[in-house]
Amino acid sequence: MHIIVVYDTAAERNPKILRTCRRYLHHVQRSVFEGQLSPAQFTRFQRDVKDLIDDEYDHVIAYTLPPGAVPQRVTWGQERDAPSDIL
Amino acid sequence: MHIIVVYDTAAERNPKILRTCRRYLHHVQRSVFEGQLSPAQFTRFQRDVKDLIDDEYDHVIAYTLPPGAVPQRVTWGQERDAPSDIL
Numbered sequence: 001m002h003i004i005v006v007y008d009t010a011a012e013r014n015p016k017i018l019r020t021c022r023r024y025l026h027h028v029q030r031s032v033f034e035g036q037l038s039p040a041q042f043t044r045f046q047r048d049v050k051d052l053i054d055d056e057y058d059h060v061i062a063y064t065l066p067p068g069a070v071p072q073r074v075t076w077g078q079e080r081d082a083p084s085d086i087l
Numbered sequence: 088m089h090i091i092v093v094y095d096t097a098a099e100r101n102p103k104i105l106r107t108c109r110r111y112l113h114h115v116q117r118s119v120f121e122g123q124l125s126p127a128q129f130t131r132f133q134r135d136v137k138d139l140i141d142d143e144y145d146h147v148i149a150y151t152l153p154p155g156a157v158p159q160r161v162t163w164g165q166e167r168d169a170p171s172d173i174l
Binding site for chain 2 (some may be wrong): 004006007008009024029030031032033046049050053054055056057058059060061062064065066069070071072073074075076077078079
């Protein structure tokens with residue numbers, strides 16, 4: 001299924017959430033990731049995210065689309081700090 | 088159709104993009120909005136966003152879902168600066 005993840009986490013946890021998201025998804029904007037995950041991968045992703053965030057200070061949303069549904073994407077401008085695999 | 092908008096804009100343009108997104112969508116995280124728009128509303132939204140961003144420094148993605156498709160949403164934690172209608 002197609003997943004879009006957005007997060008707003010405290011600065012000290014940003015590198016960890018970034019690394020976790022990168023293990024599962026593509027980096028498309030500063031704190032936005034997307035990709036295709038199986039239900040089992042999504043279960044592991046949820047466990048990993050839950051383990052590293054602080055519920056009092058962080059906020060993560062994962063949108064999961066119905067099976068087979070792929071979103072269209074309209075983009076304006078360019079990412080300032082181009083996402084890459086180098087941390 | 089269901090729309091999810093994420094943006095990463097230069098600080099000086101944040102208030103304007105925030106106000107524009109709020110005219111059309113619900114604020115769900117610092118730089119994330121979502122909601123239902125008609126094709127005509129989405130056309131106006133696109134024009135408004137295009138008019139206010141600087142293509143060299145800003146980045147905006149609008150995901151549009153296939154008609155009838157509504158994403159499921161898994162959320163962890165809470166938004167630190169709770170979205171509100173007050174700027």
